Amino acid sequence: MSSIIQLLPDHVANQIAAGEVVQRPASVVKELLENAIDAGATDIKLICKDAGKTLIQVIDNGKGMSVTDARLCFERHATSKIRKAEDLFDLHTKGFRGEALASIAAIAHVELKTKQEQEELGSHIVIEGSKFVSQEPAVLPKGTSFSVKNLFFNIPARRNFLKSDVVELRHIIDDFQRVALAHANIHFTLYHNGSEVFNLPQSNLRQRIVNIFAGKTNEKLVPINETTDILSIQGFIGKPEFAKKNRGEQFFFVNDRFIKNGYLHHAIMSAYEGLLKDGAQPSYFLYLDVPPHTIDINIHPTKTEIKFDDEHALYAILRSATKHSLGQFNVAPVLDFDRDANLDTPYSYQNKEADYPTIQVDSTFNPFAEEKKQPASSGNSFSYKTKTTAPSSWDSLYVGLKDAFEPQEMQFESEAITSSLFGENEVEKAKTATYQIHKKYIVSPIKSGMLIIDQQRAHQRILYEQFLKNITIQHASSQQLLFPLTLYFSGNELALLQELRSSLENTGFVFEDITSESVLISGMPVTVSESEVSIVLEQLISDLQDEIPDSSFSQMDSMAKSMAKSLAVKTGTYLTETEQENIVNNLFGCKEQSVSPFNKPTFITLSVEDLDKKFSI
Structure with missing residues (x-):
């Protein structure tokens, strides 16, 4: 063979x-x-x-x-x-x-x-x-x-x-x-x-970070520096108020080699505990210097993963160093019972001489001298003794007070007593009323039973079809801002916004200018509030940054999904009866009302037969 x-x-x-x-x-x-x-x-x-x-x-x-x-x-x-x-x-x-x-x-x-x-x-x-x-x-x-x-x-x-x-x-x-x-x-x-x-150009570390990410990067950097026997850490971490939805500005370098490590990332996130909003990701540019013999960088083909000898020690040191920097630069509150801020010397008084108090003595003061009698009142003088005469009919002042303080008879709204369990008005209202359960689901009665609607998914479907229609027909209403809004992004994010500019303008955004560091917005869609503009754009960039679709239609579809996800009412939001009815009516006015833009069911139907089965047990 x-x-x-x-x-x-x-x-x-x-x-x-x-x-x-x-x-x-x-x-x-x-x-x-x-x-x-x-x-x-x-x-x-x-x-x-x-x-x-x-x-x-x-x-x-x-x-x-x-x-x-x-x-x-x-x-x-x-x-x-x-x-x-x-x-x-x-x-x-x-x-x-x-x-x-x-x-x-x-x-x-x-x-x-x-x-x-x-x-x-x-x-x-x-x-x-x-x-x-x-x-x-x-x-x-x-x-x-x-x-x-x-x-x-x-x-x-x-x-x-x-x-x-x-x-x-x-x-x-x-x-x-x-x-x-x-x-x-x-x-x-x-x-x-x-x-x-x-x-x-050649520069120091802080300048290199600012040159790459531009915008207000310099304002949000907090230095971190820690040296131990097994690890040396230097670099910068971001202030919590500048945290974003995506993880685009998170960098670990070990011996000047970029790595990805979820364990060390968790150490950073635990240091920020209580300082970040849900889903927010802090920025960090951390440079770890460890002895070469304590790591193995040959465990992954792309060399972006490293095996450490003692990861637990690195975790503890990194977490404590991050918390120390946040507290040292007054980013996070710290407990210090020995320091009184009221005793701090203002900068303007540091080199100023102290002013000693002076005592002034009145040498002519004699406590035993008799006071001079005041002269009798004359033309322009004023007498302190005034004669007050009580009104002759003083008892008339209290007339009517007794009646004013007597409790009056309380009247209660009478309830109509009918022979049926519910009145006719209540029955008519029940046919069209909607109810919110746990600030998550909307219950609406129908002829065969009831509908249970997921309010967040339903609103996503409504907004998705609205945005997709506006982008496709290139016509959307916009509300103008009294004062233009300036938002700061990194170079990569601004390049992506420049590419998406025409599609965003079709949804209602109005861009006055997009520079190398910021974007100036003078108008926005009617469904977006001014406080939501930055949230919507950050979420859009986060969703499209990694995998931008090849075709323009897929790109528009991704934009509509991202904006619908950002602006939809969230679980836990209280809705009035009118808002509930609007969501129900608009949902069933959509072309595809049964699923959300992310192929999740928007509602379920519970028939009377299903309820009967529950009670027949």
């Missing part, structure tokens, strides 16, 4: 490895940026076209590679960061995988230009789908330029699974921001389709 196990060719093995290393264009961006940082670059440029599908180019001024190294870097298991297995537990670099460049070269057209500072000429290498095309000397500046063109050109199935350019660019920006936040001492620039998206 012939053998059925055989070794795979290198180009097939590289394509299989590429499935783990390269999931989308953002994966290539991450690998190339990390290699540039490991090369000691101080200036890194990222150039993308068509969200990385056509071109991803990273240019750095690092130390470059020799002719031999430039050729070897595309071989499998080739790396300059590891010599033995023990090095995996003492890593101080980023790109140690050894298969990244080989995997990228297997699924794209790759062009490498590199030169070391001491060399006169550099190397220019071209590889297409793991096939070596050419290598020749070239006149190049110091550093490396890595171009990846036509990603997944030889795997059309993988290319078809890529999302729209907007979504893929969003992932590229996310990875770019994570690398830029971890290295504030490096100048980063991002270009997309010829336009500059980010230009981040």
Whole structure:
């Protein structure tokens, strides 16, 4: 019997490895940026076209590679960061995988230009789908330029699974921001389709955060700094009043490497306990420095998950450090029984001399001297003694008081007594009345029994169809604001609002201007109050930021769902009888009244037969 196990060719093995290393264009961006940082670059440029599908180019001024190294870097298991297995537990670099460049070269057209500072000429290498095309000397500046063109050109199935350019660019920006936040001492620039998206000069950590997220980021940052034997923490956390619905501004860095860790996130959330609204997420940019031998960063293909030796200790330290910073900067209330705020010296009195009290003595004062008698009243003088005469008929003043204080007879509304259990008026009212149960359900009687309506889901369905109709027919009424409303968002959020501007204006929003830091709103839909504008837009951005639909109709549908979810009456809201009837009538005026926009039932029917069965037990 012939053998059925055989070794795979290198180009097939590289394509299989590429499935783990390269999931989308953002994966290539991450690998190339990390290699540039490991090369000691101080200036890194990222150039993308068509969200990385056509071109991803990273240019750095690092130390470059020799002719031999430039050729070897595309071989499998080739790396300059590891010599033995023990090095995996003492890593101080980023790109140690050894298969990244080989995997990228297997699924794209790759062009490498590199030169070391001491060399006169550099190397220019071209590889297409793991096939070596050419290598020749070239006149190049110091550093490396890595171009990846036509990603997944030889795997059309993988290319078809890529999302729209907007979504893929969003992932590229996310990875770019994570690398830029971890290295504030490096100048980063991002270009997309010829336009500059980010230009981040060398700065300190706080400036780097503000340059990336813009808006009022500087106002909401609270510094945190804690050093222990097993962990060093520095960075910033956000004030509770600036918390948002989404988790877009939450970053953990361990030894300058971005990670995701739900356990450490829980430590932050527990420190904010009692300071946040339901569903709100605080911002944090935390940099943890731990000994390399106490972590294992090789447990996940994308290296975004890390195994810690003692997670419980890290949890306790991180939680206490966060609570300490919130209390230290008067963000959270603290208990201090030894300090009296009334004894604090105002700043204006710190360098002022104390004023000593003075005593004034009246030397002419004689307590035994007789008071001078007042002269008799004359023309302009006033006499203190006035003669008061009582009215002759003083008893007439109290006439009528006795009758005023006597209790009068109380009258009660009489109830009509009828032979039936309910009167005719009550019976007529019961036919059309609605009732609210536990501030969650609306009960409405019908001929065959009763309807039990979920008020939140029903209102979502009503608002969803209204918004979808307004967006589709591009006509909606708007209420103008007396004073325009200014809202601050990050650069990514403002770019998304700019893209959705026309659709939002069809729902009733009126935008005066959208700048690089804020948005100015002068009008809003009739169904939205001024206090709800920021909530609606934040929820919309949160819902659409990760997965924006490809087609415009799906995008409009997602917008209508998000706005309906934000504005619908919530469970626990008291509704008047008129509001209950409006929800019932409008629900059954919808095209699809049985389910909410999220395919959840809006009502159930309870027939008389069902009630009879309950009582027949």
